[in-house]
Amino acid sequence: MTFEYAPAPESRAIVDIKSKYGHFIDGKFLPGKKHFPTINPATEEVLSQISLGGASDVDKAVAAAQKAYTKTWSKLSGKERGKYLYRIARILQERAREFAVLETLDNGKPIRETRDIDIPLVAAHFFYHAGWADKLDYAGLGKSPAPHGVAGQIIPWNFPLLMLAWKVAPALATGNTVVLKPAETTSLTALLFAEVCQQAELPDGVVNIVTGDGSTGAAIVNHPGIHKIAFTGSTDVGKKIARAIAGTNKKATLELGGKGANIVFDDAPIDETVEGIVNGIFFNQGHVCCAGSRLILQESIADELIEKLKIRMSKIRIGDPLDKNTDLGAINSREQLSKIQELATAGDAEGAERWSPACTLSAKGFWFAPTIFTGVTQAHRIAREEIFGPVLSVLTFRTPQEAIEKANNTPFGLSAGVWSEKGSRILWATQQLRAGVIWANTFNKFDPASPFGGYKESGWGREGGKHGLAAYLKEGK
Amino acid sequence: MEVKIQDTQDAIDAGAAEIDMVIDRGAFLSGQYGLVFDEIVKIREVCGDRAHLKVIFETGELVTYDNVSKASYLAMLAGADFIKTSTGKVAPAATPPVVLVMLEAVKDFHTMTQRRIGVKPAGGIRNTKDAIKQLVLVNETAGSEWLTPEYFRIGASALLNDLLMQRMKMDDGYYASPNYVTID
Numbered sequence: 019m020t021f022e023y024a025p026a027p028e029s030r031a032i033v034d035i036k037s038k039y040g041h042f043i044d045g046k047f048l049p050g051k052k053h054f055p056t057i058n059p060a061t062e063e064v065l066s067q068i069s070l071g072g073a074s075d076v077d078k079a080v081a082a083a084q085k086a087y088t089k090t091w092s093k094l095s096g097k098e099r100g101k102y103l104y105r106i107a108r109i110l111q112e113r114a115r116e117f118a119v120l121e122t123l124d125n126g127k128p129i130r131e132t133r134d135i136d137i138p139l140v141a142a143h144f145f146y147h148a149g150w151a152d153k154l155d156y157a158g159l160g161k162s163p164a165p166h167g168v169a170g171q172i173i174p175w176n177f178p179l180l181m182l183a184w185k186v187a188p189a190l191a192t193g194n195t196v197v198l199k200p201a202e203t204t205s206l207t208a209l210l211f212a213e214v215c216q217q218a219e220l221p222d223g224v225v226n227i228v229t230g231d232g233s234t235g236a237a238i239v240n241h242p243g244i245h246k247i248a249f250t251g252s253t254d255v256g257k258k259i260a261r262a263i264a265g266t267n268k269k270a271t272l273e274l275g276g277k278g279a280n281i282v283f284d285d286a287p288i289d290e291t292v293e294g295i296v297n298g299i300f301f302n303q304g305h306v307c308c309a310g311s312r313l314i315l316q317e318s319i320a321d322e323l324i325e326k327l328k329i330r331m332s333k334i335r336i337g338d339p340l341d342k343n344t345d346l347g348a349i350n351s352r353e354q355l356s357k358i359q360e361l362a363t364a365g366d367a368e369g370a371e372r373w374s375p376a377c378t379l380s381a382k383g384f385w386f387a388p389t390i391f392t393g394v395t396q397a398h399r400i401a402r403e404e405i406f407g408p409v410l411s412v413l414t415f416r417t418p419q420e421a422i423e424k425a426n427n428t429p430f431g432l433s434a435g436v437w438s439e440k441g442s443r444i445l446w447a448t449q450q451l452r453a454g455v456i457w458a459n460t461f462n463k464f465d466p467a468s469p470f471g472g473y474k475e476s477g478w479g480r481e482g483g484k485h486g487l488a489a490y491l492k493e494g495k
Numbered sequence: 496m497e498v499k500i501q502d503t504q505d506a507i508d509a510g511a512a513e514i515d516m517v518i519d520r521g522a523f524l525s526g527q528y529g530l531v532f533d534e535i536v537k538i539r540e541v542c543g544d545r546a547h548l549k550v551i552f553e554t555g556e557l558v559t560y561d562n563v564s565k566a567s568y569l570a571m572l573a574g575a576d577f578i579k580t581s582t583g584k585v586a587p588a589a590t591p592p593v594v595l596v597m598l599e600a601v602k603d604f605h606t607m608t609q610r611r612i613g614v615k616p617a618g619g620i621r622n623t624k625d626a627i628k629q630l631v632l633v634n635e636t637a638g639s640e641w642l643t644p645e646y647f648r649i650g651a652s653a654l655l656n657d658l659l660m661q662r663m664k665m666d667d668g669y670y671a672s673p674n675y676v677t678i679d
Contacts, residue, residue, distance in 0.1 A: 021634070289599065 023335065026342040028129045033120045035206065038067040041075050041229060042212035044082035045222030050075065050229070056205060059126035060339050060348040060383040068205045071230035073237045076197070079226035080243040083168040083195040086223030091195050092165065100151030103191055105218040107144035110137070113214070117207055121179055122339045124206040126348030126384070127302050129340050136180050139464055143183040143482075146466035147191035150487060154192060157487045160494035165193035166269060167245035169490065170238040173208075174251045175201035175350050176305040176406075182208055184481050185248050186225060187466075192490040194246065197226045199238055201251075203351050205229045236262070244268060246490065250307070253404075253430075253475050260478075271479030271489040273307065273471060275404040276432030279425035280310035280461065281447060283418070284319045286437035290459070292326050295410070298435060298461035300334060300388050303349055304408040307476075308433035310461050312401060313390075314421050317414045324392060324412065331388050332375040346408060349384040358386050358407035365391045365400040370411070396427055404430070418443070422450040431473025435461045454480070496534065503541045514542050517551040517582060518566060524557070528569060535573035549577040549615065554593045555585040563593055567600035577613040583650065588618025591632060598636040611640065617650030622657040 040049040050069020057064050069075075091099070110117065117140070118132040127136075154163055169189045173181040178200060189196050200208035208227050215225050228234060232255070239247055239262050249259055250273040263270055280298050282291055298310025315323060339347035349355040366372055370391040379385035386407055394401050394411040401411050415421040425434060434453040436444050444458045454472040457463060464470070469483035479489045503514055516538050522530040535550055542548045550570040554563050570578050578597055581588035594616045601612045614637070620626055626649055633641050641647045656676045663671050 021631075 023343045025338070027338060027340045028119055028122075028133075028342060030119055030123060030340065032116050033123070035066050035120070035123075038069075039205070039209050039229065040069050041071055041079065042209065042215075042225070042227040043075070043079045043223075044086075044226065045216065045220075047212070048075075048078070054202070054231075056124060056203060058123050058383075059203075059350050060380070062382055062384075065123060066206065068202075068229045071199070071228040071234040071237070075228050075230075076234065076237040076241055079197045079228050080168060080170075080238075080241050082223035083197050083226050084243055086221055087165075087167055087195040090221040091190075091224050092193055094193075096152035096154060096191075096193075099190060099193060100148045102218060102220050103144050103148035103151060103187065106214060106220070107141050107148060109214050109217055110141045110144060113210075114138070114141070117179060117210060119340070120210055121204075121207050122347070124204050125175065125178060126339050126350050127305075128344040128347040129342060130344065131302060131347075135464075136177060139466070140179050140183040143180075143187045143466045147187035150188075151191040154487070154491065155494075157484055157491070159488060159491050163192075163491035163494040165491060167194060168243055169194045169196050169246045169248060170241065170244035171196055171198040171248045172235045172238060172251065173198065173200055174307075175204040176302060176307070178204035179207040179211065181250050182211060184250070184470075186211075188481070188486050188490050189248070190224065192487060194490055195224050195226075197228060197238055197244065199228050199230060199235050202229075202231045239263065246270065248481075248489065249273070256475075256477065269489070271471075271481060272477045273481060274432075274475060274477045275406075275430055276307045276309070276472065276476050277312055277402070277404055277428045277430045278308055278310045278433035278435065278453070279312045279314050279428075279451070280435040281314045281415075281421045281425055281437065282316060282319070282323065283421075283436075283438040283440070283443060284316040285439045285443075286319075286459075287439060288319070288323055288326060291437045292323065292330050294435065294437065294459070294461045295327060296330055296334070299410040300331075300346055300408050301462050303347055303386070305350060305354070305406055306462065307404075307406075308455055308462065308470075309406075310433070310435050311405060311410060312394075312425070312428075313410055313412045314424055315412060315414050316421070317416050320412075320414050324390075327390065328373065328375070331390070334375070334377075334388050336377050336379065336385065336387065346388060349386050349407065352384055354406065355384040355386060358405055358409060361400055361403060361405045361407075362389060362391075362409055365394070365398065365409075365411070368398045368400075370394045370398055370400060396424060402428065418447065422447060426450070426452050429475045432471075432476035433457070496537070499534070500537060500541055503538055507542065507546050511546055513547045513549060514538065515549045515551055515579070517553060518570070520553055520556045523562070523566065528565070531566075532569050532573050535570055535575060539574035547576045548574065549579050550575040551579045551582055551617075553582060553585050554580045554589070555587045560592065560596045563596045564600055567597050568604070571600070571604050571610075571612050575612060577615055577648075579615040579617055579650070581616075581618040583618040586619065589616030589620055589629075589650075591628060594629060594632055595636055598633060598641070601641070602637045611646060613646040613648070614641065615648045615650055620649055620651040621653045623654070623661045626651075626654055626658070 052070040053067040121132040171185040247270040253274040256272040256274040336346040374387040390410045433455045469480035469485035471480035
């Protein structure tokens with residue numbers, strides 16, 4: 019007997035998408051000159067027209083942010099700044115369903131994730147940093163640490179509003195003002211956030227949002243009025259930014275790519291581990307910089323575990339992201355889909371064995387079935403390059419040392435996971451692993467109090483927690 | 496032990512087709528798994544193929560899920576045909592998480608050995624809704640092969656009356672007094 023799932027779509031009536039959007043500068047929406055469409059990746063339906071920001075728009079936004087910094091924001095006490103952040107957090111909670119539906123429409127990720135993970139974490143980040151605003155003297159950065167001024171922030175499309183929160187909340191709490199550029203394919207929730215700033219009566223110019231593509235981002239990075247850059251995105255763009263700001267006084271935090279190793283020892287609880295592996299790589303269609311995209315399995319349990327993993331993967335439901343039963347939504351863009359396809363084809367060509375459960379994918383929109391590759395070696399491209407999709411590469415090991423060597427043998431170092439019932443083995447492994455975030459017997463757990471960031475080519479600096487504040491403050495006396 | 500063996504022999508001689516035994520919890524909780532295992536094996540020998548052997552754990556006294564899982568494997572390896580949560584005398588008894596652990600154990604045991612062991616939750620399943628939850632658990636965890644009386648049974652005397660009352664409600668459109676169903 020199988021129980022069928024009836025469709026359970028979340029209503030999109032709650033969101034009101036305008037036909038065209040401008041930039042949010044100095045507390046007002048200003049019309050843009052050129053526009054480009056933003057689409058729903060699940061259906062390819064055009065949702066709205068987004069303004070393509072140029073150098074003059076960035077100029078205006080930076081000027082507004084500078085004015086707000088000197089005239090109002092830097093004059094406010096931490097306590098007063100905190101009040102605005104609390105107010106924003108509460109409004110975000112009140113309008114959570116609206117944000118969740120809009121994020122799902124624009125990004126393609128399932129409503130279950132936007133509703134239960136993205137938006138609650140967004141509010142949590144604002145609440146957490148609101149609490150810091152009047153306690154910065156106790157952040158371990160000396161007495162009265164000072165803000166930098168104007169922060170230029172460029173965010174990715176995988177967690178659009180959450181990455182905005184990771185950037186904007188600490189910047190405002192520490193007294194900086196902001197010029198933010200959302201990703202080209204996912205601007206809508208950032209623009210709705212601009213409305214929240216108006217609703218919260220945040221002083222004009224404290225948050226400015228300029229939409230656009232890579233050229234808009236470059237204009238922000240190169241603008242002389244910007245004092246600090248915060249970027250989340252690919253390692254390639256991160257390197258370009260590092261080059262661009264070399265020799266200037268600009269500070270930067272970069273959250274870049276990853277190729278997370280998920281190491282499973284033979285004493286791990288198998289069923290829980292299978293759930294963790296699925297969460298590690300198929301959460302958010304694998305569009306996660308800290309995804310557990312390399313499964314490193316002890317050889318003695320490899321066959322049994324892969325068998326169970328395949329059974330579990332057959333139960334993943336793929337389809338309408340607005341359906342409350344959907345586990346795996348749409349790939350964010352055609353460009354990303356072809357990148358995933360290219361790497362998967364490279365996996366076939368280099369001799370790894372591909373497996374996906376039987377599933378029907380919609381002809382419209384961008385879709386990729388959950389996939390595992392077995393028989394992968396360290397030399398394969400699918401073991402070395404970030405796929406950023408629902409594709410898992412499985413490698414095996416015989417001794418704990420071998421597991422660590424394989425895990426660390428990558429230019430990245432963002433995340434890792436260790437599965438074992440033995441505490442001492444977990445502690446030993448986590449000390450050997452060169453990764454910024456390590457989970458034990460779980461994966462993809464996030465909390466605003468916990469710093470996040472990478473080793474090696476996965477980035478500079480940390481975001482979140484006490485450590486994340488350091489990126490937005492100059493040390494005091 | 497002699498008494499247990501004799502009891503079993505007497506029951507089978509008197510025509511019993513099913514034998515229920517309870518594991519020695521004192522031995523189990525003090526780590527004497529060999530003792531528990533040997534007892535089951537001996538009763539199994541007496542049963543032979545004349546009677547089905549059902550092994551009861553009294554899960555309420557085993558306390559942890561690890562113990563329930565361990566007891567399940569012990570009983571299956573020793574030759575049980577059915578594993579059962581409780582006698583009904585100890586609470587908590589057949590809670591859904593405990594049944595889930597046992598269902599996962601029989602499922603994995605079947606994958607490894609091709610032997611299909613039955614599961615019987617008993618105690619604590621008082622109404623129809625609880626019973627439906629158990630059936631869903633079986634279907635989703637072990638699989639539909641277990642959804643037959645041969646491999647899954649519910650031991651609950653109170654359940655039958657609730658089921659009768661639900662049937663009466665479906666016919667009449669209202670809930671009748673419990674006095675309309677007999678208590679034995």
